[in-house]
Amino acid sequence: METLLKKWDVMRLVRLVAGILIIGSAFVDRQPLLGLMGGILLLQSLLNVGCSAAGCGMPRQKHSTNVKADKPQDEIPYEEVH
Template identity: 55%
Template structure:
């Protein structure tokens, strides 16, 4: 239940609004395929499973890179 009520970001709200709009459109236009697609979008938003197991959020911790930039030495060829 805690995953349903927490971490509502822009993409999750967008999926929920698209899902509800498609469900409404399915009833208004009598199109069952719109209802199915709307239900999928709404469930993805509700359970936050849009792009895999962790949802669509990117990791907040950035890995440090210890790459050293080496200067390139050029040799003139005549």
């Protein structure tokens, strides 16, 4: 159980609680569209999908910091074919 909870971050817990509260409110107010929105939040938290804090971001490319602009880069050797 402890290893299962280690994979849960704060935003995932927020989506879970918000989904449960919104579904409860939808039942009380008899609002099916609100229940659908709460269900989407609940599914996002259970399946760990969705865009949140860096959830959809592309991984950053790591650039070498020791490359200088005035230093020529190594040339790639090639062979001409006639």
